Amino acid sequence: MTSAPQPSASEDVALAVRDLTVSLPAGMERAYAVENVSFELKRGQILCIIGESGSGKSVTANAIMGLLPRSIRVSSGAIRLEGMDLVGLSSDKLRDLRGRVVSMIFQDPLSALNPLMTVGAQIEEVMAAHGVGTPKSRRSRAMELLTEVGLPDPPLMYHQYPFRLSGGQRQRVMIAMALALEPAILIADEPTTALDVTTQAQILQLIRDIQRRKGMSVMFITHDFGVVAEIADSVVVMEKGHCVEQGSAEQVLKSPSHLYTRRLIAAVPHLTGKDRVPAEAAATSSVLKVECLVKTYRSGSALFGRQRIVPAVNGVSFDLSPGRTLGVVGESGSGKSSLGRLLIKLLDSDSGSILFEGRDVARLSEAEFRPLRPKIQMIFQDPFASLNPRSTVGQILTVGPIAHGVSRKEAREQARELLAHVGLDAGTFDRYPHEFSGGQRQRIGIARALMFKPKLLIADEAVSALDVSIQAQILKLLDQIQRETGVSMIFITHDLRVASQICDEIAVMHRGQVVEHGPPSQIFLNPKSAYTRELVAAIPGEQQSSSRAVGSQSTLAGHSHK
Structure with a gap:
C-alpha cells in the first residue's frame, strides 16, 4: 500500500484529509466505510478518486461536505479546509461553507433536485441562500449557467421541472447549481456517469476551463480511468475503504504499483470494431419488429x-x-x-x-x-x-x-x-x-x-x-x-x-x-x-x-x- 502523503506547505493545499475513519452500523459487511484515509488536494489542481462501487469514494466526499447520514459517523481523523477542521464543525458553519467555498455535484441528480421547483428557481436558490446578487442578476446568472453547461433553449429550460428533463440534462442542471458561486473547491461525485460521450467531453472541458480560470481545486470521483486520463493531475485509488495507491496521474496510469490498480486499468472497456459471433444462426422470424x-x-x-x-x-x-x-x-x-x-x-x-x-x-x-x-x-x-x-x-x-x-x-x-x-x-x-x-x-x-x-x-x-x-x-x-x-x-x-x-x-x-x-x-x-x-x-x-x-x-x- 502506498504510504500517506507527507504534509505540504499549507499555502499549496486547498483541502487535507488526515487519517479519516468513518464507522458503519453494526451488522454491515465491514466495520468502516473508510479507514485511515489520508490525501491532499492541491490548489488549482484536479484530484481524481477512483475505485469500485462501495470503495468509500462517495462516503469520503459526503464526510467533507458534512452530509453523512445519521447511521454512519466520522470516528477519527481530520478534514482541514481554510485552516479549519470540518470534523465536528457546527451545522451553521458547514452550511455557510457549502456552495460558497466548497460545492458538490451529486451522483444521482433525480434525488438531489427538488421535484416541486423549476430548474431556474433551484439555481437561483443557491445564490439567494448566501445573499448574493439581486433577483434580476440571479436570473441572468442562472441563464448564463444553463447556457454554459450546454442545455438547449435556456429560457425554456429555466421554467422546466426536473421530471421533464432527461437523465443527462438533469445532471447538467446539478453542475450549473454547483458552479453558481464559483467555489474554491468543487467535489464532483460521478458527474459524467449519466452523460453521453460528447456531453461528457463538454462537461470535462467546462470543469477544466473554470478550474484554470478561477484557480479552482477539483476533487473528481469516478470509476472510469478514461476520464482520469482526460482530466486528472493526481490520483487516489480506493479499495474497500482503504487508500491503496496515490500519486500523479502519469505515474498511476503508466506505472501502477498496486495489483488492484492494475486490475482496474485492465478492466477499462476499449472500442472494438469486431462483430460479435452469435451463439447460433439467427432465426428467420423476428422476436420484435x-x-x-x-x-x-x-x-x-x-x-x-x-x-x-x-x-x-x-x-x-x-x-x-x-x-x-x-x-x-x-x-x-x-x-x-x-x-x-x-x-x-x-x-x-x-x-x-x-x-x-x-x-x-x-x-x-x-x-x-x-x-x-x-x-x-x-x-x-x-x-x-x-x-x-x-x-x-x-x-x-x-x-x-x-x-x-x-x-x-x-x-x-x-x-x-x-x-x-x-x-x-x-x-x-x-x-x-x-x-x-x-x-x-x-x-x-x-x-x-x-x-x-x-x-x-x-x-x-x-x-x-x-x-x-x-x-x-x-x-x-x-x-x-x-x-x-x-x-x-x-x-x-x-x-x-x-x-x-x-x-x-x-x-x-x-x-x-x-x-x-x-x-x-x-x-x-x-x-x-x-x-x-x-x-x-x-x-x-x-x-x-x-x-x-x-x-x-x-x-x-x-x-x-x-
Missing part, C-alpha cells in the same frame, strides 16, 4: 403561442431476431430512453407498430398487454427511483414472480442465486435499497429484470452507474444469460465502448431518428454519418487519430490529460 414508430412530446400552451413540440421518436424502424442484441446509442435527449419506454408500453406511441412475436402490442390496452409483461422486462437507467424504498431487496425481487404464480420458496431461491450472479453477497436479500451504493442498486435492478426469464430484455443504461470491473462482469453475465436462454436484448447506452462489446447491431439515434444502422465493424471503423464520427471521436481515454484502427487497444497512459 418495429415499423415507423412515432412519439412526440408537447408542453406549454398552443393558445398563447408558447407550445413546445419535441419529436422524441420520429419514424424509427428495425427488426430484432431471437438471441440477438441491438444497441441504441446517441446523445442525451436523442430519444433512446423514450424508445425503450415505448417498447415496454410505459409510454403510448402516437403511430407506428411494435410487433412482439407477431402481435402488435402498440395497439393493446393495458389489460390486454399485462399477461405479456413478464416476457418483456426492463433494466431502468435510474436504480434509486425504480426500487421501492420501503421494501427489502428480497421483496423487490420476489413480489412479481409470486404475483404471477411462482411459489414463494422457488422465488426466494431464484432471487438469492441471481444476487450472487450479479456480484452481491448473501446479506443483500434482507436489506433496503438506501443501504447500497448507486452501482449496487443497479445490480439489484438487473437481478429483478432477470427474475421473469424474459424473451425480450430492454436495458436502459444498465451499466452506466457501475465501475469498470463490475461492468465487465455484468456484460459477461448478460452475454452468458443470452446464450443460455436465447433472450433478445435492446441495449440502450451512451458508452460506445460498451456497445461495441455486447451488441450484434448498432442503431445510432439523433433527435429522434436513426441516422445510421449496422454492425459494430461499420459503425466504429467506417461510420457513414458525420454524427456517428463525432460520437466516436469524443470517447474519453481513447487516442484520436485518423490513422488509428479503432479495434486496437488504446493506451490510456499515452493520452495527454493536460
